[in-house]
Amino acid sequence: MVKVASLFIELCVFKSENGQPRYLVLHRSKTEKVFPGIFQFITGAIDSKSEGEVETAIEAAKREMFEEINLKPKKFWVVPYINQFYSQCKDVVNLSPVFLAEVENDEPITLSDEHQSFEWMDYDAAIKKLSWYSQRKILQIINSYLTGVDDWGENTNL
Numbered sequence: 119m120v121k122v123a124s125l126f127i128e129l130c131v132f133k134s135e136n137g138q139p140r141y142l143v144l145h146r147s148k149t150e151k152v153f154p155g156i157f158q159f160i161t162g163a164i165d166s167k168s169e170g171e172v173e174t175a176i177e178a179a180k181r182e183m184f185e186e187i188n189l190k191p192k193k194f195w196v197v198p199y200i201n202q203f204y205s206q207c208k209d210v211v212n213l214s215p216v217f218l219a220e221v222e223n224d225e226p227i228t229l230s231d232e233h234q235s236f237e238w239m240d241y242d243a244a245i246k247k248l249s250w251y252s253q254r255k256i257l258q259i260i261n262s263y264l265t266g267v268d269d270w271g272e273n274t275n276l
Contacts, residue, residue: 188228191219
C-alpha cells in the first residue's frame with residue numbers, strides 16, 4: 119500500500135537587484151545518480167538528528183542551503199504551498215514543504231559537488247529554465263508574492 123510522507127524540502131533562493139528579484143537556478147551535476155543535469159532550486163532530504171529525532175523541515179531547508187551553496191539566509195519564508203510527487207522506488211507520495219530565502223546581493227556562492235553551475239535569473243528566464251513543472255509553479259507563487267500581486271500573511275516570514 120502506498121504511503122504518504124514528508125521526506126524532502128524545496129527551497130527557492132533569491133536576491134534583489136535594482137528592486138527586482140533574481141532567482142538562483144542550479145544546474146545539477148551530470149554525474150549525480152538522481153536527476154543528473156536538470157535545472158532546479160535547492161532540494162534535499164529531511165534527516166534524522168539522532169535516534170528517534172528528526173530535524174524540522176525548516177532546519178532541513180537551512181542546512182541544505184548551507185550545504186549546497188554555502189550561504190545562510192538574510193530573510194526566510196514558509197511558502198504557502200506544498201509540492202507533491204510520487205517516488206516509485208519507495209512507493210511513497212511525498213509532500214514537500216516549500217521555502218523562500220533571500221540572500222545579500224553580493225554574497226559569493228560556493229557550490230557543492232551536487233551542482234556543476236548556477237545562474238541568477240529574472241523571473242522570465244528562470245521559469246523557462248527550471249526542469250520541473252512543480253518548481254515552475256512554485257516560482258509563479260513566489261514571484262507573485264515578491265512583486266506585490268499576492269500577500270501570504272504574517273505567519274510565513276520567519
